[in-house]
Amino acid sequence: MSATAAVIVAALVQGAGDDPLSTALSLAVPSEYRPLIQEAGNACPEVTPNLLAALLTQESGFNPKARSPVGAQGIAQFMPSTWETHGVDGNGDGKRDVWDPEDAIPAAAGYLCGIAKDIDEVPGDKQSNMLAAYNAGSGAVRKYGGVPPYKETQNYVKSIRALADRPAKGGGTTSPNQAANAVNAAQEMIGTPYSWGGGTAAGPSTGNCCSPNGSSGSATSGFDCSGLTLYAYGKAGIPLPRTAAQQYAASEPLTPGQARPGDLVFYGSNPASIHHVGIYVGGGWMIDAPRPGTRVKFDRLDVMSDLYSFARPKPGHSKEI
Known part of the structure; x- marks a missing residue:
C-alpha cells in the first residue's frame, strides 16, 4: 500500500462518523x-x-x-x-x-x-x-x-x-463479514493497472478492445471497474455478473444514508446507462479501477459527477442477465 493509501485508511478508521466496516451491525x-x-x-x-x-x-x-x-x-x-x-x-x-x-x-x-x-x-x-x-x-x-x-x-x-454472519434482516444481502472480505480483497489490489475488460474472479487478467475512447486492454493484465468488483466479491464468496450495469441489477439499491463500507457505488444517469462501479470504504471514499492509464486506487465519491446509487449485492441473485 502506498503512503497515501495508508493515510486514507487511517483516516477512515479514526474519523468520527465515518462508519468503518467494523461498525456495521445487522x-x-x-x-x-x-x-x-x-x-x-x-x-x-x-x-x-x-x-x-x-x-x-x-x-x-x-x-x-x-x-x-x-x-x-x-x-x-x-x-x-x-x-x-x-x-x-x-x-x-x-x-x-x-x-x-x-x-x-x-x-x-x-x-x-x-x-x-x-x-x-x-x-x-x-x-x-x-x-x-x-x-x-x-x-x-x-x-x-x-x-x-x-x-x-x-x-x-x-x-x-x-x-x-447472517445477512441484514429482510434484505437477503451481503453480510458485514462478506463486505469486509470484499473490501480487503480490493485493497490488496491497490496499484494494479487498469485494463479494459480485464479482471476475473481469479484475479487480474488481460482485457480486450476497445473502450469508448479506443483504449485496448489486450496487452495489459489488470482490472477494469467491474472486473475489480467481480474479483473482490468473488473472494467474499459472492459471484457477480460481469458488467457494472448487470452488477447493479443483481444488487439491492440503497439510499446514501443506508450505505456501509463494502457496498457498491454506481455511476450513470439511469440503470441502463451505468458506466462505472466502485467499492465504498466509508468517509466519502471508494476503491475503484478508474479508467485507462490509471491503477486501482482510493478515489473520492465525487470523482465523477453522475453518482447514481449505492447498492448491496444479493447472494444467489447474481446470474448474468
Whole structure:
C-alpha cells in the first residue's frame, strides 16, 4: 500500500462518523443495547458488533438478569471469578456491576480481545479460536491447536459464527463479514493497472478492445471497474455478473444514508446507462479501477459527477442477465 493509501485508511478508521466496516451491525438487537454493542464491538480486530451481538444472544438472549445453573451471571454470563478479574466500570458510575449491561457489554468485548491476544499464536481462524476460548478456556484451545473437540464448544462456536454472519434482516444481502472480505480483497489490489475488460474472479487478467475512447486492454493484465468488483466479491464468496450495469441489477439499491463500507457505488444517469462501479470504504471514499492509464486506487465519491446509487449485492441473485 502506498503512503497515501495508508493515510486514507487511517483516516477512515479514526474519523468520527465515518462508519468503518467494523461498525456495521445487522443483527436484531434491543434498541437500548445497540449503542453499547456498536461501540464495544470495535474493541479489537477480532471483535465486531455482529459477533458481540451474536455472543450475547447465545449467552443470555439479552437478558441482563440471566443466571445459569453453574452460576454465570448477567447479559454476558460472566462467572464471578472471571468478572472479578475482567469486569469494568463501563458507565463510570464508580461500580463494576455484572448485572448492568453498561458494564457487562464492554467488559465482554474487552475480555474477548484479551483472549484473542492470549491465543494469537494458535493456528486456525482467530475468531473461532477466540469464541472457543471464551467457552472452554484458552488452555483447551492451546492444547488442541484450535477449537477443542468438545461438542458443546464446537456447537457454541458454530452457532455464534452463523448468527454473526447472517445477512441484514429482510434484505437477503451481503453480510458485514462478506463486505469486509470484499473490501480487503480490493485493497490488496491497490496499484494494479487498469485494463479494459480485464479482471476475473481469479484475479487480474488481460482485457480486450476497445473502450469508448479506443483504449485496448489486450496487452495489459489488470482490472477494469467491474472486473475489480467481480474479483473482490468473488473472494467474499459472492459471484457477480460481469458488467457494472448487470452488477447493479443483481444488487439491492440503497439510499446514501443506508450505505456501509463494502457496498457498491454506481455511476450513470439511469440503470441502463451505468458506466462505472466502485467499492465504498466509508468517509466519502471508494476503491475503484478508474479508467485507462490509471491503477486501482482510493478515489473520492465525487470523482465523477453522475453518482447514481449505492447498492448491496444479493447472494444467489447474481446470474448474468
